[in-house]
Amino acid sequence: MGHRSRLMQMGYSREDWHDRPAIAIINTWSDINPCHAHFKSRVDDVKRGVLHAGGFPIELPALSLSENFVKPTTMLYRNLLAMETEELLRSHPVDGAVLMGGCDKTTPGLLLGAISMNLPTIFMPAGPMLRGNLEGNVIGSGSDTWKYWDELRAGNIDQDEWQAVEAGIARSYGHCMTMGTASTMTAIADALGFCLTGASSIPAADANHIRMATGCGRRIVDMVREGLKPSDFLTRTSFDNALAVAMAMGCSTNAIIHLIALARRAGFALVLEDFAAAGKRVPLLANIRPSGEKYLMEDFFYAGGLNALMAQMEDLIDRGAMTITGKPIGDAISKAKTHLPDVIRSRANPVSEQPAMAVLTGNLAPDGCVIKPSAAESRLLQHSGPALVFDSCREMKARIDDPDLVVTADTVLIMRNAGPQGGPGMPEWGMLPIPKKLLQQGVRDMVRISDARMSGTSYGACILHVTPEAHIGGPLALVETGDMVTIDVAAGSINMQVSDADLATRQLNWKQPEPIYERGYGWVYANHVMQANHGCDFDFLETGFGKAIGEPEIL
Numbered sequence: 001m002g003h004r005s006r007l008m009q010m011g012y013s014r015e016d017w018h019d020r021p022a023i024a025i026i027n028t029w030s031d032i033n034p035c036h037a038h039f040k041s042r043v044d045d046v047k048r049g050v051l052h053a054g055g056f057p058i059e060l061p062a063l064s065l066s067e068n069f070v071k072p073t074t075m076l077y078r079n080l081l082a083m084e085t086e087e088l089l090r091s092h093p094v095d096g097a098v099l100m101g102g103c104d105k106t107t108p109g110l111l112l113g114a115i116s117m118n119l120p121t122i123f124m125p126a127g128p129m130l131r132g133n134l135e136g137n138v139i140g141s142g143s144d145t146w147k148y149w150d151e152l153r154a155g156n157i158d159q160d161e162w163q164a165v166e167a168g169i170a171r172s173y174g175h176c177m178t179m180g181t182a183s184t185m186t187a188i189a190d191a192l193g194f195c196l197t198g199a200s201s202i203p204a205a206d207a208n209h210i211r212m213a214t215g216c217g218r219r220i221v222d223m224v225r226e227g228l229k230p231s232d233f234l235t236r237t238s239f240d241n242a243l244a245v246a247m248a249m250g251c252s253t254n255a256i257i258h259l260i261a262l263a264r265r266a267g268f269a270l271v272l273e274d275f276a277a278a279g280k281r282v283p284l285l286a287n288i289r290p291s292g293e294k295y296l297m298e299d300f301f302y303a304g305g306l307n308a309l310m311a312q313m314e315d316l317i318d319r320g321a322m323t324i325t326g327k328p329i330g331d332a333i334s335k336a337k338t339h340l341p342d343v344i345r346s347r348a349n350p351v352s353e354q355p356a357m358a359v360l361t362g363n364l365a366p367d368g369c370v371i372k373p374s375a376a377e378s379r380l381l382q383h384s385g386p387a388l389v390f391d392s393c394r395e396m397k398a399r400i401d402d403p404d405l406v407v408t409a410d411t412v413l414i415m416r417n418a419g420p421q422g423g424p425g426m427p428e429w430g431m432l433p434i435p436k437k438l439l440q441q442g443v444r445d446m447v448r449i450s451d452a453r454m455s456g457t458s459y460g461a462c463i464l465h466v467t468p469e470a471h472i473g474g475p476l477a478l479v480e481t482g483d484m485v486t487i488d489v490a491a492g493s494i495n496m497q498v499s500d501a502d503l504a505t506r507q508l509n510w511k512q513p514e515p516i517y518e519r520g521y522g523w524v525y526a527n528h529v530m531q532a533n534h535g536c537d538f539d540f541l542e543t544g545f546g547k548a549i550g551e552p553e554i555l
Contacts, residue, residue: 003093016056017056020054020055020056021054021055021056021095021096021221021224021225022055022056022058022093022094022095022096023050023055023056023057023058023094023095023096023097023098023217023220023221023224024058024060024088024089024092024094024096024097024098025043025046025047025050025057025058025059025060025097025098025100025217026060026062026085026088026089026097026098026099026100026101026110027039027043027059027060027061027062027100028061028062028063028064028065028081028100028101028103028106028110029043029061029064029100030064030066032064032066032069033064033065033066033068033069033103034066034068034170034173035066035067035102035103035126035129035173035174035175035176035182036064036066036100036101036102036103036106036126036173037173038126038173038174038204038205038209039100039126042100042124042209042210042213043059043100045210045213045214045217046098046100046124046213046214046216046217047059047217048214048217049213049214049215049216049217049218049219049220049221050098050217050218050220050221051217052214052217052218053217053218053219053220053221053222054221055096055217055220055221055224057217058092058094060088060092062081062084062085062088062110063077063080063081063084063106063109064103064106065077065078065081065103065104065105065106065109066103067103067104067105067181067182072423072424072425072427073423073425073426073427073428074103074104074105075105075423075425075426075427075428075453075536076423076424076425076522076525077105077109077425078105078108078109078112078258078536079109079112079525079529079536079537079538079541080109080521081105081106081109081110081113082108082109082110082112082113082116082537082541083113083541084113085099085109085110085112085113085114085117086112086113086114086116086117087113088113089113089114089117089119090117090549090551090552091552093554094119095119095120095224096119096120096121096122096220096221096223096224097114097119097120097121097122097220098121098122098123098124098216098217098220099111099114099121099122099123099124099194100124100126101123101124101125101126102125102126102127102174102175102182102186102204103126103175103182104175104180104181104182104185104254104456105181107123107125107182107185107186107188107189107258108185108258108261108262110123111123111189111192111194111262112261112262112265112537112541114230115230115234115262115265115266116265116541116543116548118229118230118231118548119229120220120223120224120226120227120228120229121194121220121223121229121230121324122194122195122196122216122219122220122223122324123186123189123194123195124195124199124212124213124216125186125189125190125195125199125200125202126174126175126182126186126204127174127175127186127200127202127203127204127205127206127209128174128175128176128177128182128183128203128204128296128297128298128301129141129170129171129172129173129174129175129176129177129203129204129205130171130172130174130177130203130205130298131171131177131296131298131299132144132168132169132170132171132177133168133171134164134165134168134169135164138294138296139165139168139169140169140176140177140178140289140290140296140457141169141170141176141177141178141180141457142176142178142180142290142455142456142457142458143178143289143290143457143458143459144165144169145165145169145457146431146457146458146459148161148162148165149162149433150433150434150439150444153401153433153436153439154436154439154440155440172203172204172205173204173205174203174204174205175204176456176457177203177296177297177298178288178289178290178296178297178456178457179249179250179251179252179286179288179289179290179291179292179297179456179457180252180455180456180457181252181254181255181455181456181457182456183200183249183252183288183297183456184246184249184251184252184254184255184456185252185254185255185258186200187200187201187245187246187249187251187306188242188245188246188251188255188258188259190245190306191238191241191242191244191245191246191306191310191317191329192234192238192239192241192242192262193233193234193238193321193322193323193324193329194230194323194324195323195324196212196215196216196219196324196325197306197307197323197325197329197332197333198305198306198307198332198333198336199212199216200305200306201297201300201301201305201306201307202301202305203297203298203301206301219324219325223324223326226326228324228326230266231266232322233321233322233323233324234266235268235321235322236268237318237320237321238321238322239259239262239263239266239268239270240274240317240318241317241318241321241329242259243259243270243274243275243278244278244281244282244313244316244317245306245309245310245313245317246259246278246356246357247278247279247281247282247284247355247356247357248282248283248284248285248286248309248312248313248316248356249285249286249288249309249356250284250286250288250290250291250292250351250356250374250375251356251357251456252455252456252457253357253370253371253372253453253454253456253464253465254453254456255357255456256272256275256357256370256465256532257426257453257465257532257535257536258535259535260272260533260534260535261534261535261536261537262535263535264534264535264537264542264543264544265537265541265542265543266543267543267544271533272359272368272370272533273359275357275359275370276357276358276359276492278357279355279356279357279358279359280355281316282313282316282355282356283345283347283350283351284345284350284351284352284354284355284356284374285309285312285313285344285345285346285347285350285351286300286309286343286344286345286351287342287343287344287345287351288300288343289457290375290457290458290459291351291352291356291372291374291375291459292351293351295342295343299340299343300343300344302339302340302343303338303339303340303341303343303344304336304337304338304339304340304344307332307333307336308333308336308337308338308339308344309344310329310333310336311333311334311336311337311338312338312344312345312346312347313347314347316347317329319333351374352373352374354373354374354376354378354381355373355374356372356373356374357370357371357372357373358370358371358372358373358489358492359492360463360487360489360492360493360494361492361493361494362493362494362495363475363495363496363498363503364449364466364475364476364479364485364494364495364496365466365467365474365475365476365494366467366468366474366475367467367468367531367533368465368467368533369449369463369464369465369466369467369494370463370464370465371461371462371463371464371487371489372459372462373489375458375459375460376445376459376460376461376462377444377445377460377461380445380446380447380461381461381487381488381489381490382487382488382489382490383410383412383447383461383486383487384484384485384486384487385410385411385412385447385484385485386410386411386412386481386482386483386484386485387411387412387414387479387480387481387482387483387484387485387496388405388406388407388411388412388413388414388481389414389415389416389479389480389481390413390414390415390416391416391417392415392416392417392418393415393418393427393429393452396413396415396432400432400433400435400436401435401436401437403436403437405435405437407435407437407438408438409438409441409443409446410446411446412446412447412448412449412485413432413435413446413447413448413449414448414449414450414476414479414485415429415430415432415448415449415450415452416450416451416466416469416470416476416477416479417451417469417470417471417477417513418430418450418451418452418469419451419452419465419466419467419469419470419471419472419474419531419532420469420529420530420531420532420536421469421471421472421516421526421529422451422469422470422471422472422513423452424516424517424522424525424526425525426451426452426453426465426532426536427452427453428452428453428454428455428458429450429452429453429454430448430450430452430453430454430458430462430464431448431454431455431458431459431460431462432448432450432462434446445460445461446460446461447461447463447485447487448460448461448462448463449462449463449466449476449485449494450462450463450464450466450476451464451465451466451467451469451470451471451474451476451532452464452465453465453532463487463494465532465533467531467532467533468531469531469532471513472512473507473510473512475496475503477510478498478503478506478507478510479496479498480506483496483497483498484496484497485497524538525538528540
């Protein structure tokens with residue numbers, strides 16, 4: 001009676017809820033998240049679908065995690081959104097959920113929580129924004145920010161031209177329309193089976209997106225009636241498919257961290273070696289920047305979208321993997337066609353001979369690190385050079401444009417103390433800027449190494465996620481300016497030319513940095529976050545940590 005009377009207090013009648021599945025709509029809208037600006041109205045489209053199918057929609061707000069504005073990084077709060085999502089679904093009297101996300105960390109955060117809660121769940125992707133425009137030329141979010149910023153620093157453009165980029169690079173709501181982390185992770189959610197197959201490719205401003213949102217509302221009601229939960233369709237094959245699709249898309253390096261975390265939540269061991277093998281096996285087929293030449297996600301949609309890409313992949317994916325539609329993914333792509341063959345390439349005509357991702361190990365990164373070879377200058381994929389070490393991002397920014405900086409195009413720039421604990425939160429600082437004196441000489445890429453991440457829209461010979469991180473005493477903490485560093489992407493190796501004896505001496509002299517957090521959520525994060533090669537999840541959230549928790553009893 002107490003529940004019913006309070007529903008009536010909000011204007012509902014018994015007919016609105018009686019014998020109807022209660023559907024949670026987890027909405028990550030906020031006033032400061034441009035990727036989700038349309039969610040304020042799009043949630044009504046989802047509700048319409050729920051009502052049409054005979055459900056009772058309940059909107060529940062969640063952390064928005066605006067990539068553009070949250071400091072120091074949204075990655076610090078991905079696990080908090082995962083916890084919030086799981087507990088929202090556990091604590092409220094709901095039977096299923098529609099997850100509304102898309103901005104970088106919202107997709108993995110929402111899915112992590114939903115996998116752990118294991119209610120019938122469908123993911124509604126935000127969709128990419130429209131192409132950017134600069135004086136009639138197409139420009140892409142992130143990628144062209146870095147490009148034109150370098151030209152500004154080199155003195156090749158002025159402030160008026162820079163402000164024209166600022167005004168034209170983001171022209172509609174929706175997430176980045178380059179193959180950044182947002183486009184990567186929504187495609188992964190799609191390939192895992194969490195979406196109406198192919199939904200992740202629809203631009204946010206397209207009318208098809210409205211229809212898709214309503215379709216999500218209708219489908220979730222049927223899923224509740226069918227009892228179709230994530231554990232019913234997620235298999236190791238699902239994750240292998242998602243990994244293959246990520247490589248064919250030219251994915252963000254952040255995919256590694258998030259996909260490992262998602263797999264471990266679902267009870268499957270996904271490791272760096274799986275990514276290395278997939279990078280060698282799966283060709284880059286999506287000609288989308290930054291790995292591609294000129295196209296953006298809007299072009300990808302017109303070319304046939306994710307369904308066409310998966311059709312081109314042929315036997316590289318298992319078409320028998322099930323999805324939230326209740327049907328194999330192969331059914332959705334069986335009739336898919338590629339309309340623009342330069343945007344979605346065939347396996348016989350890949351975008352690049354280089355893989356979308358490579359994993360390196362050696363005495364500088366015993367537990368691994370990653371690079372995006374398809375977005376780097378090929379001359380740097382086998383390289384030796386002297387290290388120039390920065391102990392923090394703050395130091396790097398203070399020194400990088402110093403005209404007296406001792407640096408050449410062969411120098412290996414190293415920044416440390418930017419990992420999960422050192423950042424904190426492993427910020428996207430890994431695309432270290434090219435020193436200004438080198439920009440003025442025409443240098444646009446050089447080897448850069450860090451324990452940070454980088455934006456999926458970034459590019460260059462940036463070696464990331466060095467594990468163990470420097471903050472906890474990993475070998476990255478021991479390298480010194482002047483040490484010779486050698487990388488060989490084809491061989492999968494990264495080493496500093498320093499003897500084991502010298503490294504042992506340096507380790508003895510190394511001192512643990514002071515804790516960044518001494519209370520609150522930051523303290524929880526620092527004490528429980530795992531390293532990048534384990535997905536940066538909290539140790540206590542992993543499936544194997546303890547017995548699964550059911551819904552609370554209503555007493």
